[in-house]
Amino acid sequence: MKRAATAIIAALVLAMPVGAETVLVTADRMLDVLSGRIVEQPAILVTDGRVVSVGRQGALAAPAEAIRIDLPGHTLVPGLIDLHTHVTSDPRISGFGFLDYTDSFWTVIGVPNAKAMLDAGFTTIREIGAYNYADVGLKQAIEGGYIPGPRIVPATWYIGATGGHCDDTFLPPSYKATTHGVADGADAVRAKVRELRKYGAEVIKVCATGGVFSRNTEPGQQQMTSAELQAVAEEAHMWGLKVAAHAHGADGIKAAIKAGIDTIEHASFIDDEGLRLAKDRGAVLVMDIFNSEYTQSEGPKNGVLPESLRKDLETAQVQRDGFRKAHAMGVKIAFGSDAGIAPHAQTPKQFAWMIRYGMSPLEAIQAATSVAAAALGREKDVGAIAPGRFADMVAFAGNPLDDPRLLEHARVVIKGGKVVNDRR
Numbered sequence: 001m002k003r004a005a006t007a008i009i010a011a012l013v014l015a016m017p018v019g020a021e022t023v024l025v026t027a028d029r030m031l032d033v034l035s036g037r038i039v040e041q042p043a044i045l046v047t048d049g050r051v052v053s054v055g056r057q058g059a060l061a062a063p064a065e066a067i068r069i070d071l072p073g074h075t076l077v078p079g080l081i082d083l084h085t086h087v088t089s090d091p092r093i094s095g096f097g098f099l100d101y102t103d104s105f106w107t108v109i110g111v112p113n114a115k116a117m118l119d120a121g122f123t124t125i126r127e128i129g130a131y132n133y134a135d136v137g138l139k140q141a142i143e144g145g146y147i148p149g150p151r152i153v154p155a156t157w158y159i160g161a162t163g164g165h166c167d168d169t170f171l172p173p174s175y176k177a178t179t180h181g182v183a184d185g186a187d188a189v190r191a192k193v194r195e196l197r198k199y200g201a202e203v204i205k206v207c208a209t210g211g212v213f214s215r216n217t218e219p220g221q222q223q224m225t226s227a228e229l230q231a232v233a234e235e236a237h238m239w240g241l242k243v244a245a246h247a248h249g250a251d252g253i254k255a256a257i258k259a260g261i262d263t264i265e266h267a268s269f270i271d272d273e274g275l276r277l278a279k280d281r282g283a284v285l286v287m288d289i290f291n292s293e294y295t296q297s298e299g300p301k302n303g304v305l306p307e308s309l310r311k312d313l314e315t316a317q318v319q320r321d322g323f324r325k326a327h328a329m330g331v332k333i334a335f336g337s338d339a340g341i342a343p344h345a346q347t348p349k350q351f352a353w354m355i356r357y358g359m360s361p362l363e364a365i366q367a368a369t370s371v372a373a374a375a376l377g378r379e380k381d382v383g384a385i386a387p388g389r390f391a392d393m394v395a396f397a398g399n400p401l402d403d404p405r406l407l408e409h410a411r412v413v414i415k416g417g418k419v420v421n422d423r424r
């Protein structure tokens with residue numbers, strides 16, 4: 001067996017391109033999220049940022065020149081994925097406080113916030129809603145090695161109705177403020193999908209209902225018609241993009257699922273019919289069930305409007321109860337935090353809430369790895385420590401299946417086979 005493994009590795013080494021960087025990662029344990037099992041004494045061979053093979057220490061031969069990352073006492077989990085982030089937001093600046101800052105400020109703060117996500121163990125984020133294509137710029141800077149950060153799947157501007165959750169509603173009419181993603185009518189939303197994709201969107205975000213932090217909108221209120229939602233889904237899918245719908249209210253959630261939208265964000269007031277629809281159509285729920293803790297305690301100090309504090313409270317417990325019900329029914333749920341509503345570094349705190357509301361620790365980790373990768377359509381790249389995928393992994397000082405609070409303390413973060421954060 002050992003000889004066979006050695007022969008396979010020898011063949012792999014011969015097949016490696018000249019100058020390829022090879023890394024061998026070892027630890028006490030590794031969580032295989034695809035089988036749901038712990039692998040004891042794993043050894044992971046990485047070439048040019050991707051996993052070549054996963055075996056046991058001693059049974060897996062590595063080329064002599066391999067760079068070693070040995071993590072005794074640690075458990076490896078695949079790099080975490082957050083499907084709902086806003087790295088170009090700061091939770092300490094809310095309500096009318098936005099108006100103090102120039103447009104490029106938000107791009108600049110994306111730099112430390114992206115690093116905070118990476119340091120917390122998130123090696124992939126879906127940034128859904130960023131002004132001025134800031135998320136595309138951050139992605140390019142991260143990929144070019146200018147700044148550290150996770151892999152970014154950018155949505156760029158969110159698409160929404162005039163006066164809806166994703167429009168600018170903070171200024172009087174003489175300012176004629178309209179968010180760039182505003183589009184009304186099926187043809188206009190189709191044109192918007194094409195425009196955003198042209199400039200870097202890899203997923204499309206629509207605002208199907210009102211929201212918590214916008215002014216003069218209600219979360220329960222549907223704000224895009226079925227025809228508009230269908231037009232977005234059809235157009236985005238034709239171009240090979242998935243669609244995420246911000247949807248709190250039961251009617252907007254159902255309209256979005258019926259339109260064929262892939263992920264439902266928030267899903268606060270989802271009803272039984274909506275849960276059945278989600279299950280039947282394979283829609284994925286992305287429910288941010290932690291951040292209300294932060295908003296309710298720190299929001300008043302941060303300038304959160306009284307109406308937003310009220311709406312946050314009205315959507316908090318009902319969303320957590322909906323999460324429990326959705327999980328019990330077997331509806332797909334992926335990890336999404338709405339980071340930026342709460343501080344980015346606090347994002348892993350959501351795991352404890354997902355477990356409190358019904359998930360096992362394994363299911364909560366799968367929601368942020370294999371399930372999230374499938375929701376992105378990126379199973380070949382991320383979401384598991386497996387051959388062919390990027391060598392993205394997080395090491396924890398113990399077994400998070402036994403002690404899930406460990407998930408809040410990433411010790412070592414590895415992205416593409418390189419250590420990007422080391423807190424040992």
Ligand SMILES: [Zn+2]
Nearest residue numbers: 084086129338
């Ligand atoms: Zn959001």
